[in-house]
Amino acid sequence: MDRSTPTPENPWLALRTLTPARIALGRSGTSLPTGAQLDFQFAHAQARDAVHLPFDHATLTQQLKERGRDSLVLHSAAADRHQYLQRPDLGRRLDDASAERLRQHAQDNPGGVDLAIVVADGLSALAVHRHTVPLLARFDDQAAGDGWACAPVVLVEQGRVAVADEVGQLLGARMTVMLIGERPGLSSPDSLGLYFTYAPKVGLTDAYRNCISNIRLEGLSYGMAAHRLLYLMREACKRQLSGVNLKDEAQVNSIDSEQATPKQGNFLLGEG
Numbered sequence: 001m002d003r004s005t006p007t008p009e010n011p012w013l014a015l016r017t018l019t020p021a022r023i024a025l026g027r028s029g030t031s032l033p034t035g036a037q038l039d040f041q042f043a044h045a046q047a048r049d050a051v052h053l054p055f056d057h058a059t060l061t062q063q064l065k066e067r068g069r070d071s072l073v074l075h076s077a078a079a080d081r082h083q084y085l086q087r088p089d090l091g092r093r094l095d096d097a098s099a100e101r102l103r104q105h106a107q108d109n110p111g112g113v114d115l116a117i118v119v120a121d122g123l124s125a126l127a128v129h130r131h132t133v134p135l136l137a138r139f140d141d142q143a144a145g146d147g148w149a150c151a152p153v154v155l156v157e158q159g160r161v162a163v164a165d166e167v168g169q170l171l172g173a174r175m176t177v178m179l180i181g182e183r184p185g186l187s188s189p190d191s192l193g194l195y196f197t198y199a200p201k202v203g204l205t206d207a208y209r210n211c212i213s214n215i216r217l218e219g220l221s222y223g224m225a226a227h228r229l230l231y232l233m234r235e236a237c238k239r240q241l242s243g244v245n246l247k248d249e250a251q252v253n254s255i256d257s258e259q260a261t262p263k264q265g266n267f268l269l270g271e272g
Helices: 013-017 034-052 057-066 081-086 088-092 096-108 125-142 163-171 222-239
Strands: 071-075 113-120 153-157 173-181 192-198 209-215 251-255 260-266
Touching (some): 034 125, 113 125, 113 163, 125 173, 153 163, 163 173, 209 222
Parallel strands (some): 113 173
Antiparallel strands (some): 173 192, 192 209
């Protein structure tokens, strides 16, 4: 034991540089050291704050406008945050006024669209505030040559994943992408989730969606998330499906020891 600290030396301490997981915390007698306990309480407070942080759709609307994207601000059937947390079903559908606004927009713009992007606060508005615009910027850069016809970005306050199905159906969208704040963890209060659906309609289950999760600076990068999303979109249009029948087999460029060569990249399936 180092005499300068009451915490015994821990041989696992070096592993903490490799993961944000709470390992090798040490001990003081039979208890956690004060520093580790305070870190835990701080992380817990950050997670709680992320859940209850109001959705700043006004700032997000302005940021999208600066990038040349129009937006529509809607609301789910959950009247407030308290009801949203207690009634998940209400967060999965729009309120009457929002649904009518989308019907009117579809009438004014007949013919449908290829893609409807929906952004909802979910369980972490913090994630949406931080990562939505940078992710869409990378998506726009990579999708520039695809020519997708896009609806205005739909911002849904108190929304859950399935609300994108109703948005897509009302807009006549061939595909929907939902960007939503994921449930905060004790090391990730700002994790953004992405859900992709082909042929959206009310009543679909999660089996019809593809998920790309943990989009944040410490997790999956914006560029990689956009790359995987575009692969799913292109394959979905070819096969006319999404969900469990559409696997992520996107090619990922990696650097070989000898030269830069493209490799088939899905770590679940092994190297191609």
